[in-house]
Amino acid sequence: MQKDIKGHLIKEVNPGSIAEEVGIEVGDYLLAINDNEIKDIFDYQYFTENEEVNVLIQKRDGEPWLLEIEKDEDEDLGIVFDNGLMDNYRSCHNKCIFCFIDQMPPGMRETLYFKDDDSRLSFLQGNYVTLTNMSDEDLERIIRYHLSPINVSVQTTNPELRNMMMGNRFAGDALKKLHRLCDPANGLELNGQIVLCKGINDGAELRRSLSDLYAMRPSMVSLSVVPVGLSRFREGLYPLEPFEKEDAGKVIEEISYWQEKSYREYGDHFVHASDEWYMIAGLPIPGAEIYDGYGQLENGVGMVRLMLDDFYSCLDRLKARYKEDPEFARHIDERRFKCSSVTGRLIYPWVKEMADKLMEFCPGLDFNVIEVVNHFFGERITVTGLLTGRDIIDRVKQEDAGEVLLLPGNVLRAGENYLLDDITVEDIERELQIPVEIIDSSEDGLVRRLLGI
Numbered sequence: 202m203q204k205d206i207k208g209h210l211i212k213e214v215n216p217g218s219i220a221e222e223v224g225i226e227v228g229d230y231l232l233a234i235n236d237n238e239i240k241d242i243f244d245y246q247y248f249t250e251n252e253e254v255n256v257l258i259q260k261r262d263g264e265p266w267l268l269e270i271e272k273d274e275d276e277d278l279g280i281v282f283d284n285g286l287m288d289n290y291r292s293c294h295n296k297c298i299f300c301f302i303d304q305m306p307p308g309m310r311e312t313l314y315f316k317d318d319d320s321r322l323s324f325l326q327g328n329y330v331t332l333t334n335m336s337d338e339d340l341e342r343i344i345r346y347h348l349s350p351i352n353v354s355v356q357t358t359n360p361e362l363r364n365m366m367m368g369n370r371f372a373g374d375a376l377k378k379l380h381r382l383c384d385p386a387n388g389l390e391l392n393g394q395i396v397l398c399k400g401i402n403d404g405a406e407l408r409r410s411l412s413d414l415y416a417m418r419p420s421m422v423s424l425s426v427v428p429v430g431l432s433r434f435r436e437g438l439y440p441l442e443p444f445e446k447e448d449a450g451k452v453i454e455e456i457s458y459w460q461e462k463s464y465r466e467y468g469d470h471f472v473h474a475s476d477e478w479y480m481i482a483g484l485p486i487p488g489a490e491i492y493d494g495y496g497q498l499e500n501g502v503g504m505v506r507l508m509l510d511d512f513y514s515c516l517d518r519l520k521a522r523y524k525e526d527p528e529f530a531r532h533i534d535e536r537r538f539k540c541s542s543v544t545g546r547l548i549y550p551w552v553k554e555m556a557d558k559l560m561e562f563c564p565g566l567d568f569n570v571i572e573v574v575n576h577f578f579g580e581r582i583t584v585t586g587l588l589t590g591r592d593i594i595d596r597v598k599q600e601d602a603g604e605v606l607l608l609p610g611n612v613l614r615a616g617e618n619y620l621l622d623d624i625t626v627e628d629i630e631r632e633l634q635i636p637v638e639i640i641d642s643s644e645d646g647l648v649r650r651l652l653g654i
């Protein structure tokens with residue numbers, strides 16, 4: 202390795218890429234681009250944007266090799282590095298009173314306890330960051346390199362309250378970085394998130410935060426408000442109470458005020474309540490037009506509306522085809538299939554509604570949607586993605602699950618075949634004595650499987 206230069210090990214070279222074309226190989230090290238040392242992914246993104254890039258590589262035999270590459274602007278070189286960030290991951294310096302990682306039981310896989318708070322992950326993967334450990338140098342690079350969107354966990358714009366909620370006396374001060382990033386002259390886009398804790402940052406504090414963040418438009422593009430997730434493992438942690446029906450109604454009311462204002466002034470809705478609020482409040486899910494293109498899906502905003510709309514337009518297409526295509530109609534009339542699937546409590550009523558509609562369309566279909574209560578984390582955790590294998594097995598055992606159990610893909614850890622509690626798909630099959638199929642998250646995929654089309 203060249204002295205004093207940090208090299209980045211190349212793990213993969215994408216087939217057909219520029220990197221492959223010019224002879225860059227797995228095992229080579231990237232040393233510099235256009236004479237600039239590459240500290241991390243921020244530098245790499247920025248310096249590879251140009252049409253002409255001079256890439257300094259060190260081959261496996263130690264020889265340096267300078268490549269002069271011409272490419273389209275923004276065209277990727279096609280290199281995958283051993284470490285996606287090209288630097289060490291930064292963990293958070295906070296002790297948030299609402300942190301879900303602190304509410305996990307001991308003894309789970311170590312990676313589940315990692316608390317990241319790395320602005321480079323925000324840019325790369327859309328993670329939300331608190332800005333509390335963003336260095337001034339990173340801040341300047343984000344602005345200079347024009348890296349966006351940046352997703353920020355705001356919680357509150359009251360500095361003292363932010364210090365308290367994040368257990369970090371610098372958390373309030375970090376809001377200055379938010380103001381700096383939101384300076385319209387930078388041309389950056391930011392998305393915000395507020396985790397709401399009852400009696401702490403709701404009510405008048407929420408109004409203050411929404412008002413302050415609204416003033417950061419247009420740089421602050423969207424904002425989601427989600428209720429704090431409370432598991433049953435909160436012993437010794439800050440006492441937090443769950444939101445009840447009336448509280449949720451007030452939160453939705455406050456958000457609606459800002460949505461209407463924003464729609465009048467900017468033509469979009471800006472701030473969004475996550476789906477869970479509607480479930481707690483017992484209110485219907487709003488129409489698609491509220492969600493401004495579903496930019497906050499990752500925060501559980503609009504997932505139910507999108508799922509229902511996709512399903513009903515799929516059902517309309519199927520009904521039309523049934524009328525026009527006799528062979529298809531015969532297939533639907535003769536279809537006999539008995540199966541089951543599982544959901545968390547949050548979306549159960551809507552998945553059940555869709556299952557009933559589909560069984561009306563195809564009377565030989567017997568689709569049992571099983572609502573699973575999360576005993577592992579506690580019943581206040583209602584999302585399907587946090588269900589464990591043990592809770593699913595114990596619940597499905599009480600039901601007639603049919604020929605096959607269709608397991609939603611989001612209960613599996615990314616790219617793996619095990620659930621949060623390390624129970625594998627094979628374990629579920631063995632215990633339930635039933636085949637398990639993983640279904641993709643699109644409604645189309647599920648409907649196709651159920652109807653055999």
Ligand code: SF4
Pocket residue numbers: 293294295296297299300301302316317318331367
């Ligand atoms: S920033 Fe707060 S919520 Fe996020 S991991 Fe750190 S302590 Fe937990």
